[in-house]
Amino acid sequence: MKCEDKVLLNDWHVVADLANLSKGSNHSTNLFGKAINVSLDADGNVTCTKDGKPLTCQLKYGFVWTCLGEPSRDILHVPEAFEDDRFVVSGGSFAVKTSGLRVVENFLDMGHFPFVHTGWLGEEPHTEVKPYEVELTEDNEIIATECYFSQPVASPTAEGAIDVEYVYRVYRPFTVALYKTNPHYDDRMDYIVLFIQPVGPEDCVVHNMLCYIKNGMSEASLRWFMQLIFAQDKPILENQVPRRLPLDPRAETPIRADKVAILYRRWLRDQQVNYGAIAAA
Amino acid sequence: MTTDLQRNWYPIASSSDLPKRHVYQAQLLGREFAVWRADDGNVNVWENRCLHRGVRLSIGINDGHELKCQYHGWRYANRTAGCTYIPAHPADAPARTICNNTYPTQEAYGLVWTGEEATGDVPALDGFADATVLRPIPLNATTDMVSEALVGYKWNESCLGFANADGSVTVSDSNGVSIRFFIQPTDSHRSVIRGIVNSSLSGDARKDALKRHSWLLQELRDQVEAAASQKEMPAPYEPVIARVAEDLVNIPAIREDGPAADLRVTVAEKEMTADDILKVRFESIKGGLPTFQPGAHIDVHLQNGLIRQYSLTNGPGETDHYTIGVKRDPNSRGGSVAIHDDVKKGDVLAISAPRNNFPLRRDAVHTILIAGGIGVTPMIAMARALNVQGLSFEFHYFVQGESHIAFSQEISEFENAISYHMGLSPEETGKKLGEVLSEPGHARHVYVCGPGPMLDATRKTAADQGWADACVHFEYFKNENEVDDSGSFEIDLARSALTLTVNDGQSILEVLRDNGINMPSSCELGACGTCQCGVIEGDVLHQDVYLTDEEKAANKSIMTCVSRAKSKRLILDI
Numbered sequence: 001m002k003c004e005d006k007v008l009l010n011d012w013h014v015v016a017d018l019a020n021l022s023k024g025s026n027h028s029t030n031l032f033g034k035a036i037n038v039s040l041d042a043d044g045n046v047t048c049t050k051d052g053k054p055l056t057c058q059l060k061y062g063f064v065w066t067c068l069g070e071p072s073r074d075i076l077h078v079p080e081a082f083e084d085d086r087f088v089v090s091g092g093s094f095a096v097k098t099s100g101l102r103v104v105e106n107f108l109d110m111g112h113f114p115f116v117h118t119g120w121l122g123e124e125p126h127t128e129v130k131p132y133e134v135e136l137t138e139d140n141e142i143i144a145t146e147c148y149f150s151q152p153v154a155s156p157t158a159e160g161a162i163d164v165e166y167v168y169r170v171y172r173p174f175t176v177a178l179y180k181t182n183p184h185y186d187d188r189m190d191y192i193v194l195f196i197q198p199v200g201p202e203d204c205v206v207h208n209m210l211c212y213i214k215n216g217m218s219e220a221s222l223r224w225f226m227q228l229i230f231a232q233d234k235p236i237l238e239n240q241v242p243r244r245l246p247l248d249p250r251a252e253t254p255i256r257a258d259k260v261a262i263l264y265r266r267w268l269r270d271q272q273v274n275y276g277a278i279a280a281a
Numbered sequence: 282m283t284t285d286l287q288r289n290w291y292p293i294a295s296s297s298d299l300p301k302r303h304v305y306q307a308q309l310l311g312r313e314f315a316v317w318r319a320d321d322g323n324v325n326v327w328e329n330r331c332l333h334r335g336v337r338l339s340i341g342i343n344d345g346h347e348l349k350c351q352y353h354g355w356r357y358a359n360r361t362a363g364c365t366y367i368p369a370h371p372a373d374a375p376a377r378t379i380c381n382n383t384y385p386t387q388e389a390y391g392l393v394w395t396g397e398e399a400t401g402d403v404p405a406l407d408g409f410a411d412a413t414v415l416r417p418i419p420l421n422a423t424t425d426m427v428s429e430a431l432v433g434y435k436w437n438e439s440c441l442g443f444a445n446a447d448g449s450v451t452v453s454d455s456n457g458v459s460i461r462f463f464i465q466p467t468d469s470h471r472s473v474i475r476g477i478v479n480s481s482l483s484g485d486a487r488k489d490a491l492k493r494h495s496w497l498l499q500e501l502r503d504q505v506e507a508a509a510s511q512k513e514m515p516a517p518y519e520p521v522i523a524r525v526a527e528d529l530v531n532i533p534a535i536r537e538d539g540p541a542a543d544l545r546v547t548v549a550e551k552e553m554t555a556d557d558i559l560k561v562r563f564e565s566i567k568g569g570l571p572t573f574q575p576g577a578h579i580d581v582h583l584q585n586g587l588i589r590q591y592s593l594t595n596g597p598g599e600t601d602h603y604t605i606g607v608k609r610d611p612n613s614r615g616g617s618v619a620i621h622d623d624v625k626k627g628d629v630l631a632i633s634a635p636r637n638n639f640p641l642r643r644d645a646v647h648t649i650l651i652a653g654g655i656g657v658t659p660m661i662a663m664a665r666a667l668n669v670q671g672l673s674f675e676f677h678y679f680v681q682g683e684s685h686i687a688f689s690q691e692i693s694e695f696e697n698a699i700s701y702h703m704g705l706s707p708e709e710t711g712k713k714l715g716e717v718l719s720e721p722g723h724a725r726h727v728y729v730c731g732p733g734p735m736l737d738a739t740r741k742t743a744a745d746q747g748w749a750d751a752c753v754h755f756e757y758f759k760n761e762n763e764v765d766d767s768g769s770f771e772i773d774l775a776r777s778a779l780t781l782t783v784n785d786g787q788s789i790l791e792v793l794r795d796n797g798i799n800m801p802s803s804c805e806l807g808a809c810g811t812c813q814c815g816v817i818e819g820d821v822l823h824q825d826v827y828l829t830d831e832e833k834a835a836n837k838s839i840m841t842c843v844s845r846a847k848s849k850r851l852i853l854d855i
Contacts, residue, residue: 124354124368242335
């Protein structure tokens with residue numbers, strides 16, 4: 001499947017975590033099914049090529065970004081990444097054999113916490129997803145607010161179960177973030193953003209940036225926690241059939257708890273994003 | 282379009298692939314199945330996909346009664362594949378039309394059979410009544426290539442093979458040993474050979490036969506796969522995944538109108554389970570029965586024209602019958618007496634599909650079930666569901682005396698949770714309720730069903746001891762309040778843009794019906810909750826016993842069968 005979605009081709013995508021490249025080496029990957037070569041020279045300069053021809057390329061947040069077309073907008077600005085009292089780290093790049101759109105939807109979902117992240121992000125019998133608010137902003141972002149869930153171990157610094165508040169935010173089709181209660185602060189939240197690299201229509205690499213308030217936390221425990229959580233999601237994601245996200249409202253059965261996913265699928269449909277999706281009939 | 286391939290029966294597993302509490306993944310014509318056996322022995326062949334988010338059910342959990350999806354814990358019932366519980370919305374009863382795709386299933390000759398559109402029975406095989414099932418051999422080749430190779434299969438020189446009309450291959454030798462090979466087309470270019478030998482072998486004879494045929498079939502496999510690798514293989518099948526029902530796109534599903542009686546059942550068993558209490562088992566005449574959830578009731582249409590509501594006592598996965606309990610009440614209007622005296626084993630009755638207006642939350646840390654007399658019936662269904670899931674609960678059964686204990690066999694399953702309170706006076710009952718309800722707390726819930734005065738006492742005690750209204754769930758048998766049907770008022774139907782007048786002596790429900798507006802109903806006495814409707818504006822004169830006091834005060838819904846307007850006008854969300 002060839003990508004013909006302008007909104008995706010003319011946008012920036014992560015193709016490598018700089019920390020995973022060693023100087024003087026090449027890294028081969030794919031973006032929208034096209035072979036991309038990323039190289040880091042001895043002086044630390046990065047180049048991206050496709051079929052031997054250079055691509056436009058940038059370094060930001062510790063990631064290598066490229067664009068296959070003409071960038072129609074800048075790389076996402078994340079203010080949290082510039083706050084001094086936060087760790088800004090990558091939790092690792094995870095290859096997942098499914099559409100990146102399925103990964104976004106899983107990230108927006110609280111209902112699976114007690115079943116997939118048992119003992120960490122949720123625990124039976126506390127399974128209720130209470131009503132929450134969803135809106136499409138003037139900037140064409142999806143925001144879900146007032147999302148509360150009871151969690152046994154909400155973060156690496158949490159002690160005992162707490163009711164956690166989430167805010168979810170979908171910036172772009174393959175870029176999604178969440179803000180989450182920090183157990184030590186009433187007014188500040190930890191932040192996780194996923195920059196999902198669409199390797200193919202049914203293949204992706206999930207890059208992520210964690211912006212966590214340092215208080216009581218270590219970088220290692222933060223990475224460990226993210227990897228634990230993600231390792232729990234991966235086998236579920238790889239057992240979703242079909243792998244591409246169906247945009248037909250009657251392909252799957254949504255419930256009230258899926259309000260944000262319903263809007264996400266409609267939003268993709270309205271923007272004519274078809275890569276990694278099954279278009280509605 | 283249905284093809285012959287879809288109409289055929291194929292074996293897709295050996296019976297021995299389905300040990301207790303296992304889920305087996307099978308494939309036929311490119312379509313994946315989740316295959317599992319419930320504790321009652323029934324084999325389920327379902328599409329290998331949860332309807333919610335497409336996760337394979339073969340990675341789910343078989344609890345012996347239901348299959349639970351790994352992703353969000355949705356539970357699907359044995360046999361019907363209907364969804365019985367959605368944990369994200371514990372207070373809602375799922376629309377009973379959320380039902381996974383099931384396929385025809387038979388178990389015969391030690392094999393499990395299915396076919397997308399198969400009808401009738403699996404082919405009858407003479408001489409294979411006592412068969413030995415060989416180890417299945419998967420191959421990367423088309424069924425035609427496999428069939429051709431199997432015709433030449435030999436374990437001694439006298440072997441002679443031929444292809445049968447149904448696509449299978451029979452090979453026999455001069456000693457009377459015969460093997461029937463079925464070829465399961467897992468996909469257009471992948472097959473599984475499933476062979477059965479025409480005698481029930483045991484001991485060394487069985488070991489030798491299994492070993493020998495495993496070896497010979499492996500050699501056949503190598504040859505066929507070598508030949509197949511030289512050929513261009515057909516494109517894989519692309520099974521069509523059926524779309525879900527349109528009304529499921531927006532939950533809850535649209536309910537059907539009226540006191541419907543769309544099912545016909547036979548009275549399969551009728552026996553006394555306690556003094557004056559009859560246990561009646563209904564079985565379907567044709568096809569399966571719809572999925573139910575604990576707390577659900579059915580309308581039973583009696584031969585004398587009366588319609589009565591009875592709670593189901595069934596446990597999870599018990600989907601091949603419905604069991605109800607009926608107390609003989611000589612003072613009633615004739616429903617219970619008719620069932621006791623007139624309904625005979627073998628009679629055919631009309632019943633409604635189960636409706637659940639008394640759903641059980643399963644997100645409680647502890648659940649207290651309180652039953653008074655015949656109010657025990659929905660509590661049994663709830664206790665059985667909690668018990669199967671291993672959730673913490675206690676069950677208090679208030680009853681006159683030992684001879685009045687109904688369903689004692691079912692109740693014996695809860696030996697650690699059950700407490701009997703026998704022959705208590707109203708004062709003693711009140712005191713006992715005070716003890717039972719002494720510890721309100723986070724995520725603790727109470728369910729109560731019994732006679733009106735006991736329910737009133739339970740609700741009052743619970744409120745006095747600090748239980749939140751939302752944690753006390755109740756179901757009255759009937760509405761004992763005097764219903765005032767005087768005075769006239771107007772109703773505006775917001776969604777239908779209609780204004781109607783409810784006159785003195787009429788109910789809202791009747792007026793809606795008279796004007797062709799669909800509204801489901803069941804008891805029509807303000808007890809069951811079926812005819813509930815949203816209120817957008819106006820003050821309601823609540824006369825039902827279904828809504829909690831908090832809900833009545835909120836003025837957001839109305840039972841259209843008995844309640845009326847205090848104001849001149851009501852705007853209803855219909």
